Amino acid sequence: xxxxxxxxxxxKPGVLSRVTGLFSGRGxxxxxxxxxxxxxxxxxxxxxxxxxxxxxxxxxxKQLHKLIDIIKVTDISEFEFVExxxxxxxxxxxxxxxxxxxxxxxxxxxxVVDVSAKSYAxxxxxxxxxxxAMIDILRPIGIQEIVRTGTIAMTxxxxxx
Amino acid sequence: MKITGAQALLKxxxxxxxxxxxxxxxxxxxxxxxxxxxxxxxxHVLVRHEQAAVHAADAYARVTGDVGVALVTxxxxxxxxxxxxxSAYMDSIPIVVFTGQVPTGLIGxxxxxxxxxxxxxxxxxxxxxxxxxxxxxxxxxxxAFYIARSGRPGPVxxxxxxxxxxxxxxxxxxxxxxxxxxxxxYEPHPGQIEKACQAILKAKKPVIYAGGGxxxxxxxxxxxxxxxxxxxxxxxxxxxxxxxxxxxxxxxGMLGMHGTYYANMAVANCDxxxxxxxxxxxxxxxxxxxxxxxxxxxxxxxxxxxISKNVKVHIPIVADCKHALTAMNTWxxxxxEFNAKTEKGNHAAWLREINDWRVAHPLGYVDTPDVIxxxxxxxxxxxLTHGDAIITTEVGQNQMWAAQxxxxxxxxxxxxxxGLGVMGYGFPAAIGAxxxxxxxxxxxxxxxxxxxxxxxxxxxxxxxxxxxxxxxLNNGYLGMVRQWQxxxxxxxxxxxxxxxxxxxxxxxxxYGAVGLRATKPSEVEPVIKEALATKNLxxxxxxxxxxxxxxxxxxxxxxxxxxxxx
Numbered sequence: 001x002x003x004x005x006x007x008x009x010x011x012k013p014g015v016l017s018r019v020t021g022l023f024s025g026r027g028x029x030x031x032x033x034x035x036x037x038x039x040x041x042x043x044x045x046x047x048x049x050x051x052x053x054x055x056x057x058x059x060x061x062k063q064l065h066k067l068i069d070i071i072k073v074t075d076i077s078e079f080e081f082v083e084x085x086x087x088x089x090x091x092x093x094x095x096x097x098x099x100x101x102x103x104x105x106x107x108x109x110x111x112v113v114d115v116s117a118k119s120y121a122x123x124x125x126x127x128x129x130x131x132x133a134m135i136d137i138l139r140p141i142g143i144q145e146i147v148r149t150g151t152i153a154m155t156x157x158x159x160x161x
Numbered sequence: 162m163k164i165t166g167a168q169a170l171l172k173x174x175x176x177x178x179x180x181x182x183x184x185x186x187x188x189x190x191x192x193x194x195x196x197x198x199x200x201x202x203x204x205h206v207l208v209r210h211e212q213a214a215v216h217a218a219d220a221y222a223r224v225t226g227d228v229g230v231a232l233v234t235x236x237x238x239x240x241x242x243x244x245x246x247x248s249a250y251m252d253s254i255p256i257v258v259f260t261g262q263v264p265t266g267l268i269g270x271x272x273x274x275x276x277x278x279x280x281x282x283x284x285x286x287x288x289x290x291x292x293x294x295x296x297x298x299x300x301x302x303x304x305a306f307y308i309a310r311s312g313r314p315g316p317v318x319x320x321x322x323x324x325x326x327x328x329x330x331x332x333x334x335x336x337x338x339x340x341x342x343x344x345x346x347y348e349p350h351p352g353q354i355e356k357a358c359q360a361i362l363k364a365k366k367p368v369i370y371a372g373g374g375x376x377x378x379x380x381x382x383x384x385x386x387x388x389x390x391x392x393x394x395x396x397x398x399x400x401x402x403x404x405x406x407x408x409x410x411x412x413x414g415m416l417g418m419h420g421t422y423y424a425n426m427a428v429a430n431c432d433x434x435x436x437x438x439x440x441x442x443x444x445x446x447x448x449x450x451x452x453x454x455x456x457x458x459x460x461x462x463x464x465x466x467x468i469s470k471n472v473k474v475h476i477p478i479v480a481d482c483k484h485a486l487t488a489m490n491t492w493x494x495x496x497x498e499f500n501a502k503t504e505k506g507n508h509a510a511w512l513r514e515i516n517d518w519r520v521a522h523p524l525g526y527v528d529t530p531d532v533i534x535x536x537x538x539x540x541x542x543x544x545l546t547h548g549d550a551i552i553t554t555e556v557g558q559n560q561m562w563a564a565q566x567x568x569x570x571x572x573x574x575x576x577x578x579x580g581l582g583v584m585g586y587g588f589p590a591a592i593g594a595x596x597x598x599x600x601x602x603x604x605x606x607x608x609x610x611x612x613x614x615x616x617x618x619x620x621x622x623x624x625x626x627x628x629x630x631x632x633x634l635n636n637g638y639l640g641m642v643r644q645w646q647x648x649x650x651x652x653x654x655x656x657x658x659x660x661x662x663x664x665x666x667x668x669x670x671x672y673g674a675v676g677l678r679a680t681k682p683s684e685v686e687p688v689i690k691e692a693l694a695t696k697n698l699x700x701x702x703x704x705x706x707x708x709x710x711x712x713x714x715x716x717x718x719x720x721x722x723x724x725x726x727x
Binding site: 010022025062069070071 | 279280283284287288291308340341342343464465466469470
């Protein structure tokens, strides 16, 4: 099962490497990972999506918590939460497909962020599934390049852990 | 008054009450060695290879119960410590390793003797640091010692660039270490203690399975009290030996791959397993689903990651072993139900069952009149030292025979590389132990293979006049691997015969030590007696039965009841 884990960590050199090293050393999966500072400048928030059964995820959260520089670890999939991912997608745009691409972009509430004679670059945000759905629909038209962020996530208000 | 980083480091060591450090100099730590020469509060032991410095610090920590310290230079000095650090990490031994580093301006430039030792040791230290700013130096060192000795202990590495060591600054006032992110749990949850004690009260066939955590938290007395009060038989892991008196009638010795028949049978048939400071290692459990299959499991451990990692635990207690056992002993002292019983514990039938297994298959070996059996040597060592020596071991058959036949009655008397299994650990460990306990008899029980992995340390022992005794169980093989080849690889002895070996007696003499040899059983006792009476480094070369195996043995991946017996 997929788990989204939110980790607060001290913003020090090497901390990210401690986290990724833990995953590779113990054979845990990382599907995606995203990290940026929080309101406190010396604290970062890392959102990590992993796949594993309950025992593995229990080990993952415990092992993360054991790292000295980590402040808090929460498996937020245990709560109601919102998650977002963003993708930039460059699609081949011929005169015959331009209208179609814009329509798809509209349906997914995306934005055109770059235009050239032969391509559009689209920006889309949403859950991982939504981003994937848009990519799947655009694929037959001709995707030239994709860049995706990892998932970021937050528990819903009043459903705080 | 301003002092240099190097002076500050020594001041920090004094602050931490460090008396002995083990090290080896080099370009990046010359400033530090200059300061070491200028003071007399801290003894520096010059080893002959950096790996030995870490093993010696490890054993020093085990004997004293405090933090061991090693100091080495950058680059190869640092990389040579990795095995020692990884071993201390697996065995949860508190050490702090200081490594030199190239000047901060050169870091990342592939400078001479530069290596990213913080990166290399990240997965095998409890924590590590690179000190780039002189103002971080003292707080970092204080934190390093605090982390090493608190919670589940472990090695901490501090990397010290040469320019930081030379920078002058004002030494900060002593301060209590407070960390936002690291707060180990020492006190057990009272509800869990209640549940555990109730389970013990109900159990008909309980077993205590004690690990290294008992020794690390100085909980031997508390464990002994619990076992005797509630009448529970005790088995120990390799790391737990000495945590409960080995000659006590309730002791079943070691369990697991080379554990006793009765300990493994007891675990397989118990209805309650009380794991104390042990981590359900694969060498203990064998096939996991056949390990204690009928038992409810209580697990006391200070490290939450150990709990339910390999085996599902029913009553987890995250706490320091000593605190948890104290709470349990208090519970039993107050329990009316327990104290109302005329036959407390009342496990006589269970103990009889265990004794039947013990009688059926005692720990033993087939004695031979002409050839020395290794087990006989260990038994004689035990007898002639009255069980009071500090024993270190290398890794392999020598380690298992020592564990099986030297019945440890006290904690902090057995040093072995349990988790990582480092050949070459025992001799430097003996040096560290002898530095920590100058008046004790310290014996390294070694094999002819593993002793050669750090044999250069004879010079260290001679230099510091350390009367360590080395007992080489010499079978001319890498014996444990040979045993596996015999049993599971059709006796194809690939790369295990040591056809060329030094004359250990002559080698000892070359270092100025004493060399003794026994080739017949009748020579064993005189050799040991002479060694024990000699105030010098002694190498005893026991020429033993070449193809003697370690038994019982649970083949890897089998259930612990599927033992190969003598």
